[in-house]
Amino acid sequence: xxxxxxxxxxxxxxxxxxxxxxxxxxxxxxxxxxxxxxxxxxxxxxxxxxxxxxxxxxxxxxxxxxxxxxxxxxxxxxxxxxxxxxxxxxxxxxxxxxxxxxxxxxxxxxxxxxxxxxxxxxxxxxxxxxxxxxxxxxxxxxxxxxxxxxxxxxxxxxxxxxxxxxxxxxxxxxxxxxxxxxxxxxxxxxxxxxxxxxxxxxxxxxxxxxxxxxxxxxxxxxxxxxxxxxxxxxxxxxxxxxxxxxxxxxxxxxxxxxxxxxxxxxxxxxxxxxxxxxxxxxxxxxxxxxxxxxxxxxxxxxxxxxxxxxxxxxxxxxxxxxxxxxxxxxxxxxxxxxxxxxxxxxxxxxxxxxxxxxxxxxxxxxxxxxxxxxxxxxxxxxxxxxxxxxxxxxxxxxxxxxxxxxxxxxxxxxxxxxxxxxxxxxxxxxxxxxxxxxxxxxxxxxxxxxxxxxxxxxxxxxxxxxxxxxxxxxxxxxxxxxxxxxxxxxxxxxxxxxxxxxxxxxxxxxxxxxxxxxxxxxxxxxxxxxxxxxxxxxxxxxxxxxxxxxxxxxxxxxxxxxxxxxxxxxxxxxxxxxxxxxxxxxxxxxxxxxxxxxxxxxxxxxxxxxxxxxxxxxxxxxxxxxxxxxxxxxxxxxxxxxxxxxxxxxxxxxxxxxxxxxxxxxxxxxxxxxxxxxxxxxxxxxxxxxxxxxxxxxxxxxxxxxxxxxxxxxxxxxxxxxxxxxxxxxxxxxxxxxxxxxxxxxxxxxxxxxxxxxxxxxxxxxxxxxxxxxxxxxxxxxxxxxxxxxxxxxxxxxxxxxxxxxxxxxxxxxxxxxxxxxxxxxxxxxxxxxxxx
Amino acid sequence: xxxxxxxxxxxxxxxxxxxxxxxxxxxxxxxxxxxxxxxxxxxxxxxxxxxxxxxxxxxxxxxxxxxxxxxxxxxxxxxxxxxxxxxxxxxxxxxxxxxxxxxxxxxxxxxxxxxxxxxxxx
Numbered sequence: 001x002x003x004x005x006x007x008x009x010x011x012x013x014x015x016x017x018x019x020x021x022x023x024x025x026x027x028x029x030x031x032x033x034x035x036x037x038x039x040x041x042x043x044x045x046x047x048x049x050x051x052x053x054x055x056x057x058x059x060x061x062x063x064x065x066x067x068x069x070x071x072x073x074x075x076x077x078x079x080x081x082x083x084x085x086x087x088x089x090x091x092x093x094x095x096x097x098x099x100x101x102x103x104x105x106x107x108x109x110x111x112x113x114x115x116x117x118x119x120x121x122x123x124x125x126x127x128x129x130x131x132x133x134x135x136x137x138x139x140x141x142x143x144x145x146x147x148x149x150x151x152x153x154x155x156x157x158x159x160x161x162x163x164x165x166x167x168x169x170x171x172x173x174x175x176x177x178x179x180x181x182x183x184x185x186x187x188x189x190x191x192x193x194x195x196x197x198x199x200x201x202x203x204x205x206x207x208x209x210x211x212x213x214x215x216x217x218x219x220x221x222x223x224x225x226x227x228x229x230x231x232x233x234x235x236x237x238x239x240x241x242x243x244x245x246x247x248x249x250x251x252x253x254x255x256x257x258x259x260x261x262x263x264x265x266x267x268x269x270x271x272x273x274x275x276x277x278x279x280x281x282x283x284x285x286x287x288x289x290x291x292x293x294x295x296x297x298x299x300x301x302x303x304x305x306x307x308x309x310x311x312x313x314x315x316x317x318x319x320x321x322x323x324x325x326x327x328x329x330x331x332x333x334x335x336x337x338x339x340x341x342x343x344x345x346x347x348x349x350x351x352x353x354x355x356x357x358x359x360x361x362x363x364x365x366x367x368x369x370x371x372x373x374x375x376x377x378x379x380x381x382x383x384x385x386x387x388x389x390x391x392x393x394x395x396x397x398x399x400x401x402x403x404x405x406x407x408x409x410x411x412x413x414x415x416x417x418x419x420x421x422x423x424x425x426x427x428x429x430x431x432x433x434x435x436x437x438x439x440x441x442x443x444x445x446x447x448x449x450x451x452x453x454x455x456x457x458x459x460x461x462x463x464x465x466x467x468x469x470x471x472x473x474x475x476x477x478x479x480x481x482x483x484x485x486x487x488x489x490x491x492x493x494x495x496x497x498x499x500x501x502x503x504x505x506x507x508x509x510x511x512x513x514x515x516x517x518x519x520x521x522x523x524x525x526x527x528x529x530x531x532x533x534x535x536x537x538x539x540x541x542x543x544x545x546x547x548x549x550x551x552x553x554x555x556x557x558x559x560x561x562x563x564x565x566x567x568x569x570x571x572x573x574x575x576x577x578x579x580x581x582x583x584x585x586x587x588x589x590x591x592x593x594x595x596x597x598x599x600x601x602x603x604x605x606x607x608x609x610x611x612x613x614x615x616x617x618x619x620x621x622x623x624x625x626x627x628x629x630x631x632x633x634x635x636x637x638x639x640x641x642x643x644x645x646x647x648x649x650x651x652x653x654x655x656x657x658x659x660x661x662x663x664x665x666x667x668x669x670x671x672x673x674x675x676x677x678x679x680x681x682x683x684x685x686x687x688x689x690x691x692x693x694x695x696x697x698x699x700x701x702x703x704x705x706x707x708x709x710x711x712x713x714x715x716x717x718x719x720x721x722x723x724x725x726x727x728x729x730x731x732x733x734x735x736x737x738x739x740x741x742x743x744x745x746x747x748x749x750x751x752x753x754x755x756x757x758x759x760x761x762x763x764x765x766x767x768x769x770x771x772x773x774x775x776x777x778x779x780x781x782x783x784x785x786x787x788x789x790x791x792x793x794x795x796x797x798x799x800x801x802x803x804x805x806x807x808x809x810x811x812x813x814x815x816x817x818x819x820x821x822x823x824x825x826x827x828x829x830x831x832x833x834x835x836x837x
Numbered sequence: 838x839x840x841x842x843x844x845x846x847x848x849x850x851x852x853x854x855x856x857x858x859x860x861x862x863x864x865x866x867x868x869x870x871x872x873x874x875x876x877x878x879x880x881x882x883x884x885x886x887x888x889x890x891x892x893x894x895x896x897x898x899x900x901x902x903x904x905x906x907x908x909x910x911x912x913x914x915x916x917x918x919x920x921x922x923x924x925x926x927x928x929x930x931x932x933x934x935x936x937x938x939x940x941x942x943x944x945x946x947x948x949x950x951x952x953x954x955x956x957x958x959x
Contacts, residue, residue: 485904517875519901520910520917545856549897549912557912561892608897808862809852816893817867 004031004102007092009082009247011037013046014278014294015107016063021302023072028305033074034099036092039130040079042066047291050162052134061131085251087271103273105301106248106261110241110279110289115150119212124219124234128159137236141166144233146218148172150209151239152179157324159238160201164325170201171230173222175239177206183320183331187348188373191355195327195374204230241289243280256282265312267301275301288316292424299427317387317424321379328376333386334359334369342368345397356400358382365391372400380463388420413463413470422467423453423460430467437471444468484521487514491669491743495529504534505542524548528631531667532739532784544804550629553805554791555611560830561816563611564604565591566628567618568664571638571656571676572599581621585614592827598635598673600626605828607816609807615792625792627664631745633672636660637685641678641695650695652678655724659693662728663735665788666781669742669751672735673708687715690748691731696720700727704734704762707749716752716759719767729778733766736777844939844946853880853945858896858909860885865949868936869896869909871920876907881920882938882947887911888931895933 008015019035022028037043044061052061069076077094084093091100112127114120124140127133128149141147147163149156152174163170172179178189179196193203208225215221218231243260254262254270260282267275278294279287288294293316303311319332337344341362348355354374361368367385372378378400385392385399393399416422418431428451436450447468448454454464482488487510489497494509503509506526510518518526527546550556555563567582582601586593592604606614615625628634636659639645641652656676666672675686676693685708686692692703698721706715719730742751755761764770795801808814820831847861853872861868867885885893890913898909903926908917917926923935937948 486901516905517873517900517902517907519903519908520899520915523899523901544854545900548899549894552897557894557897559890559892559913561887561890561894561913803852804854807860808867809848809859811862814862 005100006031006033006103006105007099007101008033008035008105008107009085009092010107010109010244010278010280011035011039011043011076011078012107012109012278013043013063013291014109014298015105016043017295018105018107018277018298018301019069019072019074020064021299022305023074025302025306027307031102035069035074035076036080036082036094037076037078038081039132041131042069042076042078044131046129049128049131049134050158050165052131053138053162053165058131082247085247085274087251087253087274090273101273103305104275106269106274106276106280107278107298108244108247108280110287111244112237113240113242114237115209115239117209117212120237122212122220125212126234126236128155128162128236128238134162137162137234138166140234141168144219145169146171146232147234147236148222148230148232149236149238151237152176152203152205153182153238153240154180154320154322154324155241156238157196159236160196161325163236164199164201168233171232172196172201172203173207173209173230174203174205175208179203179205180329180331183329183335184371184373185336185357187346188329188355188357188371191348191350191353191373192324192327192329195353196325199325199327201325241279241287243282243287245280248274248276248280256285260287263297263313265300265314266304267297267313268304277301283313284315286315288318290316290318290320292316293318295425296427319383319386321376321383323376328372328374330370330372330376330379330382332370332379332383333367335371337369339368345400347397347400358396358400360392360396364396367392367396370400380460384416384420384463388417390415390417413467416467422464423451426452428453433464433467434471437468437475442472442477483525484519486510486516486518486522489513491525491529492741494526495533495740498526498529499533504530506530506546507542518546520548524551524631527551528667528669553608553611554625554629554795555606556629558604558830560820562605562607562830564602564628565606565611565614565618566596566600566602566626567623568626568660569600569635570660570664571636571653573638573653573657578621578623581618581623585617589614590828592829596635597637599637600628600635602628605830607807608805609812609815612796612802612805616796619790619793619796624664624790631668631670633660633663633666633668633674636674636676637689638676639678639683641676645678647681648678648695649697650678650700652676652684652693652695655693655695655700655727656684658724658728659691659731662785663731665791666735666739666784668735668739670745670747672748688712689715691734693727699723702727702730705748705752707747711749713749718759718763730766732781733774733777734762736781737762737765737773740777843949844941845949846941846944847947848945850940850943850945856900858898858900860893860896861947863947863949865934865936867893868947868949870938870945870947871896871900871907871909873900873907873920878939880938880940880945881907882936883909883918883920883923884933884935886933887913888925888933889914889916 041058043063044058080094080096082092082094091098112129126137147168148171149159150173152172156172160170160172178186179192197203209222210225211223213221215231218233220232222230245255245259245261248261249255256262261269261276261280263269263276263281263283267277269276277297279289296316297313300311300313321330337359343360345358357371359369366389370382416430420430422428422430432451433447436447441447441450444465454460483491497513509526523546527543544552555565557563586603589606589610594602596602636656638652638656642648642650659674672690674691675684675689677684677686678695686694687703688706688708692706692715694701700722701720702718703715704718707713738748738751806812807816821828822831845863852859855872855874858869858871861870868882869885871881873879885895887894894912895909898912900909903917907920910917918933923933925931939946
């Protein structure tokens, strides 16, 4: 039975959070709880205040309802400011009466600082904190053109966003040389300024306002110390906050020199019956102007009132991750590198509009702080490094450099300690998540419901998912690797379904094993599986709609909708006559020509309807398709080898041609590149290929799963001194095993890295035939080779298939009109979109 | 036919490719016509011009459905466009024109508003 009274003064976000945390604990039963709010509205989300102008109402932003409060037994006094805290008699006074207490919680928050500029109190000089403030701003903006925000910090930019959404021409005036001086450095601030100006908000930095006077063209004029001025219809001050400590001050509680109610680690003020939390509280001479530390104080106090001796507020991480006017901004820990000996890594991509800075400890091992502008992608990972003191990887710059194929090297969930904070809004650690899973949660939704993780700002959603997936997997729970919304299977599972059940069309596969009608993810994947299993012509009617345009039209679409053509030139060996044909065709159709890295010739700029005409000529001259458009074998690059080279020990060109002729047309999860070098000098760069062959005195060394391009990987030595036939047999098995087990769009390099058991396992399967699959793999490859046909030859000979290449079916003679060309270095190329008037 | 628009015959049923698109030239410029036999109605027509690249390529995209909405994915940058409304699923502020389309015997007819007609016709 309650016999004591607890009074909470202030019904803002932190005061509300305290009630949420405290109301249902055992100690709360001892108290009658009264809550006093100065505003007429129940606690609402001030972090998303600008959404009020985007159509959100108080009800949308409210954190609770009067009903919730009543249900928890709380007595809510809204629109009833506390005017006096009488500590001698333990009572609070309001205009409506007086209330005695046993304990008081001050959660009075802060008020906006208005600099004492001459004229700051004129009409239409406003602030930005409450919904009432926003109503005043809206009224003032009615029918007006311009608005100025004084202050280029976090709140100032939010306010600018609010003005912009009211349709005003918004300006930001900042005294410091850059925006967000607390969180950002000079380069980060400069980029943020540029990006915000691109969004139509004008930024004026290093401007000190000296006076606000009546304007000539607008209501007000701001005069600056550099003798410039700016006219505006209204001014919103957002130049920082000050703790709302008036009540505490007049009651004689200890106040900091520059304001703020002094509290200890238990949130107790100088009076043991009075507590303070949130922005009004001064801890270790610091005010915390963010909601998360306020929440931590609220939780601390709730625990402390429940006699939890461990509970204590020990400072807070002030890292922030925001979207300001649509621009990502992140700031972590020691963002300015104030720690002695700290080192910096900066990456400033002015072209892409992203900036990243890492502040690293003197020994290079720990992340002390970071700044991100333009892309908050790396934020979650960086925060985990900084908060948990996790050792940095060898190349920490990889954490902020642009994302490469397969995503940034995110911190694996296994690397995080149990104490790692995953959701800072609700203070959920990795340990809490593991606990929830151990207690029976078997999916992301259940974990969210149980722990509340990722239900605050949602910034940790991706991290939470990877932790949950990883933990579930570790416990043997299957995690969705579904290819897309239409099939509850991975690529490998689909492959098995097709193969085992003898399925030959997409339609029957989706009817039997999927739902809906497919999409651009599952259709090409299934097309590739069908081609691998049955090797039917990809232009067969059933298969046409499954393919990407490149596969459908057997050419590579370029940026203006035209195509490029790459005929096969096995091993890079070509006769002069064939070279002349390429030149003649290119000339006739005005094609841009370029030599590729794979020792072929690429012909650019053919329209859809020209493709079959061009191929007719190429086929007549003995060319075949080069499959440059497909997820299939591209080229086998070679050096001239022993036939010409003084150093060559084997006929590398001959072997390259043999390999290319054998595997051409093979469909696979991703493209495949080969090379053959005639000696150990490795002129063909075989070790950067999916299949690399290097000649030895005794035969061939085989290297597998290398990659060039975006994510280079050296190929691994797989077998040595193979004879010609041994080499072919080994490559047959490796390729077929890859085709059967890799995921969609997974290159051999990534496949091997993800293959359980890695290289040794692959050697066992292929060289020792540990699965007894060897013959089957070879037979499958032989079957595919046996059914090879040049797709272009089949197409040009079939009038029905050629119909597909009409640009406009009702106007066969009409060429695509939207093609803007220019000439550069004597060849034709498309004009950039920006250059087209 | 009304005063403000014109049901233009653009091709025949034989020209259509099931589960895929073809391009036709109309008085309003290039239009992509899609034939999804399992949908009712089965014909859709939207602009052939990809707004992100300016290239005339949408008829060459892969069709399908996302959460039940029939879509085509641009072959260039892979954004999805609703075949019913032309709205881009990734960025709803982007929308390509969509046109009423129907079968008249074995002829496919498109309703092209007069105001959109180009004077520099084919």
